[in-house]
Amino acid sequence: MKPLLRAELLKLRTTRTFVVLTASALALSLLVVVLSTTLADEWTEQDVRDLFTADFTGLFILLLGVMGMAGEWRHRTITSTVLAAPKRLQLLGAKTISYAAAGLVVSLIVTVTIMGVGTLILSARDLPTVGLGELADVLWRNLVVAAFLGAFGVGIGGLVRNQIVAIVGLLILTFAVEPAIIGLAPDVGRFGPTSGAPNGLLGLDDPFGGDSEELSPAVALLVLIGWVALAYAAAAARLERRDLV
Amino acid sequence: MPAVEISDLSKRFGKVEAVKGLSFEVQAGRVTGFLGPNGAGKSTTLRALLGLVRPTAGTATFGGRRYHELERPSAQVGAVLEDTAFHPGRTGRNHLRVLAAAGEHPTDRVDDVLSIVGLGAAANRRAKGYSMGMRQRLAIAAALLGDPEVLILDEPTNGLDPPGISWMRGLLREQAGKGRAVLVSSHLLAEVAQSVDDVVIISHGELRGHGTLEEVLGGDDGPATEVRTPDPERLARALEGRGYAVERAGDVLLVLGASPEQVGPVAADEQVTVLGLAPRVRSLEAAFLALTGDES
Numbered sequence: 001m002k003p004l005l006r007a008e009l010l011k012l013r014t015t016r017t018f019v020v021l022t023a024s025a026l027a028l029s030l031l032v033v034v035l036s037t038t039l040a041d042e043w044t045e046q047d048v049r050d051l052f053t054a055d056f057t058g059l060f061i062l063l064l065g066v067m068g069m070a071g072e073w074r075h076r077t078i079t080s081t082v083l084a085a086p087k088r089l090q091l092l093g094a095k096t097i098s099y100a101a102a103g104l105v106v107s108l109i110v111t112v113t114i115m116g117v118g119t120l121i122l123s124a125r126d127l128p129t130v131g132l133g134e135l136a137d138v139l140w141r142n143l144v145v146a147a148f149l150g151a152f153g154v155g156i157g158g159l160v161r162n163q164i165v166a167i168v169g170l171l172i173l174t175f176a177v178e179p180a181i182i183g184l185a186p187d188v189g190r191f192g193p194t195s196g197a198p199n200g201l202l203g204l205d206d207p208f209g210g211d212s213e214e215l216s217p218a219v220a221l222l223v224l225i226g227w228v229a230l231a232y233a234a235a236a237a238r239l240e241r242r243d244l245v
Numbered sequence: 246m247p248a249v250e251i252s253d254l255s256k257r258f259g260k261v262e263a264v265k266g267l268s269f270e271v272q273a274g275r276v277t278g279f280l281g282p283n284g285a286g287k288s289t290t291l292r293a294l295l296g297l298v299r300p301t302a303g304t305a306t307f308g309g310r311r312y313h314e315l316e317r318p319s320a321q322v323g324a325v326l327e328d329t330a331f332h333p334g335r336t337g338r339n340h341l342r343v344l345a346a347a348g349e350h351p352t353d354r355v356d357d358v359l360s361i362v363g364l365g366a367a368a369n370r371r372a373k374g375y376s377m378g379m380r381q382r383l384a385i386a387a388a389l390l391g392d393p394e395v396l397i398l399d400e401p402t403n404g405l406d407p408p409g410i411s412w413m414r415g416l417l418r419e420q421a422g423k424g425r426a427v428l429v430s431s432h433l434l435a436e437v438a439q440s441v442d443d444v445v446i447i448s449h450g451e452l453r454g455h456g457t458l459e460e461v462l463g464g465d466d467g468p469a470t471e472v473r474t475p476d477p478e479r480l481a482r483a484l485e486g487r488g489y490a491v492e493r494a495g496d497v498l499l500v501l502g503a504s505p506e507q508v509g510p511v512a513a514d515e516q517v518t519v520l521g522l523a524p525r526v527r528s529l530e531a532a533f534l535a536l537t538g539d540e541s
Contacts, residue, residue, distance in 0.1 A: 003346055003347055003348070003349045004347055006346040006347075007343050007344070007346040007347035010339070010342060010343050010346050011332075011335075011343050014335050014336070014339035014342070014343065015332055015334040015335050016334055017334070071332070075330055075331070075332045075333065076328075076330035077330055077331065077332055079297060079326060079329070079330070080329060080330075080331075080344070080387065082296075082297060083295060083297070083318070083319070083324055084318075084319055084343075084344050084347040084348055085347055086296045086312055086313035086315075086318055087313060241299075243258075243292075243297070243298040243299060244292065244297040244298065245258075245288075245289070245292060245297070245298060
């Protein structure tokens with residue numbers, strides 16, 4: 001497994017995809033933080049906490065995972081990848097762990113940067129900020145969610161395989177299906193993989209201002225583990241059976 | 246034990262039976278040409294051998310073990326499949342670094358194989374800028390990375406220019422000379438004829454011919470000899486008198502069922518001048534067409 005992990009991490013480092021997605025996530029998150037902290041006049045500590053939590057990193061990490069796996073079919077590199085690693089379940093496992101690690105790194109870069117910039121601007125404007133303990137609490141939650149989303153993306157990429165379909169499908173799930181379920185049936189929606197369960201772990205309020213309670217962090221963590229396991233199992237079943245012609 | 250053993254291999258895709266009970270072996274230290282018309286099942290067979298396609302029946306093994314059962318597959322088997330693809334944004338060197346990491350090969354080996362295939366100068370260019378020939382060389386470099394005992398090459402000369410094809414021929418012979426087993430599929434029959442020791446011919450997924458190049462070229466109609474003489478009628482009569490069938494074409498006779506060792510003494514007995522005497526050799530193309538029924 002270790003050589004495969006090394007190979008997958010090297011793959012991530014040797015194309016521009018990782019850098020471009022990380023830079024995009026960072027730029028978008030910074031833009032939101034700079035505009036929010038510069039323009040808003042009234043701040044509470046909870047607002048600050050929410051601001052450092054609700055960035056766009058998750059979506060980019062999800063896409064990174066999808067592209068990491070579905071890209072093997074898009075670029076027709078799956079054959080040489082499987083020749084180098086013929087035990088396909090190990091290969092999928094290595095990819096899942098690698099993209100979980102990648103999600104962690106992207107989230108670390110983005111969260112630490114927006115925390116630093118946001119805190120500087122708020123301090124300069126004599127607005128409330130949060131202490132290091134609070135920041136650390138936000139950070140670990142962001143990192144854990146990012147790791148799960150990276151791994152979940154690999155599972156989706158392995159299951160759908162067509163990169164465009166997988167990405168469009170995930171965008172629809174993230175921006176239409178899950179929000180609709182959260183709005184219509186919040187008790188079901190809070191178990192969702194891209195918003196519901198992550199929000200529970202992040203401690204974010206219902207984005208639609210509803211009355212439903214988010215999952216507790218422990219339950220949300222278990223639900224996320226379940227989603228990743230389900231995506232891995234489905235992708236593994238498909239990858240294992242498939243003839244590579 | 247043969248380096249590669251295909252035993253009663255069958256593969257069905259839906260209603261199409263791509264490979265039907267195919268059996269043959271590839272020996273170490275020899276280059277084996279794997280020939281067949283388009284759609285004969287060559288690529289499916291190679292992919293089944295490499296674990297990319299699951300056989301419907303039968304086995305395809307390396308030294309008795311299936312590809313995925315090998316301890317370090319890329320150190321034991323190197324493969325170049327037709328239309329090998331690379332991530333367009335990754336450089337040639339980085340592509341090999343990834344494979345070296347996955348196969349636990351020393352990083353130094355990357356520059357070694359780049360040098361062997363003559364891609365050293367282009368190693369840091371992204372693969373999307375590579376010509377077809379350069380891609381093929383990169384694929385070959387990847388196959389050589391683990392210095393494997395068995396090489397599987399599917400149409401390896403695709404995209405190579407004439408010097409590249411000549412280089413490939415040398416590489417195949419060099420690898421066989423080192424004791425490696427080389428299985429090479431190709432549709433360039435003249436090219437194959439210059440490079441291989443053994444030939445496997447398949448058609449419609451079934452074995453049509455298997456043996457040394459000489460055996461396959463010899464065909465089923467026994468030996469034949471071409472003899473050139475300024476007195477063809479007299480020699481023909483003498484040969485026919487000894488029971489040989491003779492075909493006449495000007496001053497050249499084709500003596501069927503006779504080797505040069507049998508024709509020479511007849512000419513000597515008759516005191517007929519001989520200007521040329523050689524066994525008839527069918528072209529690989531002729532043998533191929535005869536075995537596959539001219540369906541290519």
